[in-house]
Amino acid sequence: MLVESVLGNANEPTWETRLGAVRVDRLMLDQWEAQKNRLRKHTVDGVEVALSLGRGNRLRDGDVLHWDEARATAIVAHVELGEVMVVDLGRLAKEPAELGLRSAVELGHAIGNQHWPAVVKGTRMYVPLTVDRKVMDSVMRTHDLSGISHSFVPGTEVIAYLAPHESRRLFGGADSTPHTHLPEPVD
16 A cells, blocks of 8 residues: 555544544554655555655654545554663852863763764653663763763653753654644744
């Protein structure tokens, strides 16, 4: 089955009602697959789906990909958010200014050198797992930055605190923020 456009989203009231009355098959995607506009994958029920979306379009959790009223079936994208490394910067404020600045610059260098996307909110930095958790943990421990600690949490625990442009940065458009299906402006 070829999908060239998204019909709507399961979170929209009209689609919520329509989908409640039919059999819904799910296309399971991770946050990185959801960024692709070309993809071939099977649904949970085994239907082969070929995505061929317009440039700049990305799938979000709940996007309706296929609707067959006569057969009372639909295919909906289900996007799984990956883990996020949470870097706690709160203790830096209590450090002498020189030490705090040095630690912040070294952290920026460590994260930037790995080409990891990041979002800073308040005294926390959020970094999506782009490589194995052990690798990210090792990088952070190797740098042993004074006043900085880190932990790992599911992306679903973080997304509620992020603005739409921040969730796009971390999850590549895989969040469930309501949207239109036009190409998004560049941030």
